[in-house]
Amino acid sequence: MSSLRINSDRLNYTLQSTCSQWGALPAPSTGMRRLTLSQEDKQVRDWLVEECKSLGCEVKIDQMGNIFAIRPGTAKDKKPIAMGSHLDTQPAGGRYDGILGVMAALEVLRTLHETKTDTYCPIALVNWTNEEGARYPGAMMASGVWSTKSSTPLEACWGTLDKDGIIMKKALKDIGYLGITPCDYRENGFESHFELHIEQGPILEREKKTIGVVTAVQAMMWFAVRISGVEGHAGTTPMTHRSDALVTASRFITAVRDIARASELGVATVGVINSDTSSQATIPAGINFIIDIRCSTDEMVDQLAGQIFKRFHEIVEQENNGTSYKTTRTWGLPESKFHETCIEAVRTAALKEVGADQIMEMKSKAGHDSAWTSRVVPTSMIFVPSKDGISHNPNEHTSPEHCALGAQVLLQSVLHYDEQQKLQAS
Amino acid sequence: MSSLRINSDRLNYTLQSTCSQWGALPAPSTGMRRLTLSQEDKQVRDWLVEECKSLGCEVKIDQMGNIFAIRPGTAKDKKPIAMGSHLDTQPAGGRYDGILGVMAALEVLRTLHETKTDTYCPIALVNWTNEEGARYPGAMMASGVWSTKSSTPLEACWGTLDKDGIIMKKALKDIGYLGITPCDYRENGFESHFELHIEQGPILEREKKTIGVVTAVQAMMWFAVRISGVEGHAGTTPMTHRSDALVTASRFITAVRDIARASELGVATVGVINSDTSSQATIPAGINFIIDIRCSTDEMVDQLAGQIFKRFHEIVEQENNGTSYKTTRTWGLPESKFHETCIEAVRTAALKEVGADQIMEMKSKAGHDSAWTSRVVPTSMIFVPSKDGISHNPNEHTSPEHCALGAQVLLQSVLHYDEQQKLQAS
Structure with a gap:
């Protein structure tokens, strides 16, 4: 040498x-x-x-x-x-x-x-x-x-x-x-x-x-998540009558972290969040964010994404407030x-x-x-x-x-x- | 007449x-x-x-x-x-x-x-x-x-x-x-x-x-909330080593809704959220949002805000991840x-x-x-x-x-x- x-x-x-x-x-x-x-x-x-x-x-x-x-x-x-x-x-x-x-x-x-x-x-x-x-x-x-x-x-x-x-x-x-x-x-x-x-x-x-x-x-994958609710007046809409996209999004984002930490399969991060509304007196009706998932293998990415999306489904069922969501795979790099x-x-x-x-x-x-x-x-x-x-x-x-x-x-x-x-x- | x-x-x-x-x-x-x-x-x-x-x-x-x-x-x-x-x-x-x-x-x-x-x-x-x-x-x-x-x-x-x-x-x-x-x-x-x-x-x-x-x-009050964490790479920072401002913010926003609903004192809404980062591969280090609180009386607004901020304190203690926050009263209209x-x-x-x-x-x-x-x-x-x-x-x-x-x-x-x-x- x-x-x-x-x-x-x-x-x-x-x-x-x-x-x-x-x-x-x-x-x-x-x-x-x-x-x-x-x-x-x-x-x-x-x-x-x-x-x-x-x-x-x-x-x-x-x-x-x-x-x-x-x-x-x-x-x-x-x-x-x-x-x-x-x-x-x-x-x-x-x-x-x-x-x-x-x-x-x-x-x-x-x-x-x-x-x-x-x-x-x-x-x-x-x-x-x-x-x-x-x-x-x-x-x-x-x-x-x-x-x-x-x-x-x-x-x-x-x-x-x-x-x-x-x-x-x-x-x-x-x-x-x-x-x-x-x-x-x-x-x-x-x-x-x-x-x-x-x-x-x-x-x-x-x-x-x-x-x-x-x-x-390691393998990585990005998912775009769109959450839809119903706009409403922040003063007059009772708490029990709200379809608040940001509340659902917040529960999702917390779940992404909780599941990634508990699963030990890899890491998952929400780095970017955007809301359709810029009005402080309006219940948000549209939220977009992106999940970045990374694991040692492609199978582990799929597994972690699956666990996260299962939890999203449970949260929306539990909220039962009229919010809905869509996830789209936007980018991926296999192991x-x-x-x-x-x-x-x-x-x-x-x-x-x-x-x-x-x-x-x-x-x-x-x-x-x-x-x-x-x-x-x-x-x-x-x-x-x-x-x-x-x-x-x-x-x-x-x-x-x-x-x-x-x-x-x-x-x-x-x-x-x-x-x-x-x-x-x- | x-x-x-x-x-x-x-x-x-x-x-x-x-x-x-x-x-x-x-x-x-x-x-x-x-x-x-x-x-x-x-x-x-x-x-x-x-x-x-x-x-x-x-x-x-x-x-x-x-x-x-x-x-x-x-x-x-x-x-x-x-x-x-x-x-x-x-x-x-x-x-x-x-x-x-x-x-x-x-x-x-x-x-x-x-x-x-x-x-x-x-x-x-x-x-x-x-x-x-x-x-x-x-x-x-x-x-x-x-x-x-x-x-x-x-x-x-x-x-x-x-x-x-x-x-x-x-x-x-x-x-x-x-x-x-x-x-x-x-x-x-x-x-x-x-x-x-x-x-x-x-x-x-x-x-x-x-x-x-x-x-x-009814009385109303707005509070600006700023949450600070530490930027980090979304792929390389272990889940247990993160100071993720958006995760803390998400827990706060969910708490605003949960406490307003449980207290029955009035309504509380987060209508606007902004993140400092626009990079999908970065752990967010700075989040701003605004809470809009409305109750029949000024005392009830103070009470509801107090309950919410007490919960923020508990969440940050519990997360214990290095994120910190500041709340600023930005606007108010007494009853x-x-x-x-x-x-x-x-x-x-x-x-x-x-x-x-x-x-x-x-x-x-x-x-x-x-x-x-x-x-x-x-x-x-x-x-x-x-x-x-x-x-x-x-x-x-x-x-x-x-x-x-x-x-x-x-x-x-x-x-x-x-x-x-x-x-x-x-």
Whole structure:
């Protein structure tokens, strides 16, 4: 195995300085607001493209604005080994979710360039568009299109609207990232895909481990719930004569939490709620909310959803107040099992860096672009600890040491995989 | 007592045709959307002013856009006997709430004009601005300013914003109703104020009565509730480690309903809810909602609010999940007791029209402009039945017969009060 080492200071300086410049929330917050295809996103993308070109990379932009920066290898017929993640953030997110993975990939390219290291396969940095799904609904959107396994095809994604009514295709064009490379793994593919990411949960920290060898991404499903009641005057309608959609919704939301906690099958969250009425003196007649359910396996998701919906039925029967409801499955990502060769590359690299007692195998509880790439190319992920398990929050934090360690394991995983490719060819 | 009779067909035709022209929701709905100071409101106001002028009335517009159309009396030193209500509606309201009161007042003026009836006191029609508080927050806003008893003074009302950021003073000016008459009962007062209104509740219908002699308006209070939790990733944060503001809010909202129902002290409603987050994959950290509490007396409002807040405290202790909350009293209207002379005028008129078995004395469970006027001039109200008790809803309905009956009782109440004024002077 190679003795190459990434430059920890350079990595951490680059990560912090680019965050400070493009999308930082006002101090003293260390959080980020870098919505996909915003001006801040354009600026960090432009910078990244220039950096990669200066390292001798060829840069391609595809139809979804995904950036592929490819450093050539010695083999003539090999596709790149990709290191992908995303530069966009939640509306009030942190500096590590996604950004660390891209900055670490850049640090790997810088290390290879600086040391004039030849690899057998080309090595690529990939920035996936709209992983967060925060501005345009649909998390991991562009890697989903690329994998062709998502139920949302290119044209449908192009046609989605943000809350200001700006169509995604226009947003891509406006910032200069509506590329011509097909967004399709069959025409622009990889040998494999590695992704360094923060855990976004408390497990590594709690177990006193520094590297997570990720073997899968848990299954997830979203359901839209619509509750209908009857509008009425808040002063004159007796308590016993009300068909209050918000009361039914409140009982549903409490039930989602109670059942997820009791079942121990996984997690279920209501993150967004909207009411039709904006009048304080009117009994609400229409409530919409979304349930996000995540479990280790697809079967467990179905089981937990089934328990929740059974309880909804019981609540409406019990209320017997004329409210009704409808649930619609709006999005899902089945369980993603990673590739043994890639998992082995990460395990080998991590073992060398930190030894067996610092490593744990784990499933990702969050969705990642790697969940999509794993469906069409060998994939795995590397996790580093999140302080207090906090993520999707300005207080998200991963120490500089853990960031550097993750980048080092990414470098060695890629080199190990590359070495095996070379051995197989010879 | 006078033998004058209003013209039922003219009243009902005027009510329906003006609703159809200005602010009707698309058919087959018979509902209304005539937000205060909107174009629809301007059009119906302009029409009303011209109608009143054609009946020989002097028209004054005050600083809050209130319209006063005054038909002179024979006395030199008397203020007008006012018949007030409002032409604005909820965003999805009906054709009777407020509108009936103004159209009935117009019908009274038409009847007096047509029959060349001389009254002792001047008789005024009043259209109060922004009774609904639907576009600009603050129900019964302009009658509150006029009474000088509201905690919200003129300048504060002028400065309120609608959801598009349009300041109220500009909205008044834009439709030509920023008048110069002082909005102050001391400078532009009445002898008394009568208001015909639909009940907006089920009691008259249930009790098979046709006229409600209203003796008071129940007490009401609004509280803003803010719940704070900690944002977190919906996939990676274990169910047991969550500080979910929406779960706490849901338990609170259910408790508001449960306690109001069990206590039988009055009604309590959560009509508006908002979440800080718009991300489906984030545990909500900030929820706002408003509680509307209404009871017969101020003491009962305090008692019900106390029971609700005690339960909030218990819920947060029980959840023990790091969520916290704050309640702020944002608005209140103490119980309004009407004036015995005005109540007696309504009772006398109603007895003559329908007899004792069709009448009931009652408290209003909804707020009305008369609640404010009653604080500074003798006031009472007349109620007519609401079909199924439905209001603040496009299906709000009062039969043409009941509309006409209400207008007839309004006419006779005003004439009876006027006669007494004349008797006292002689």
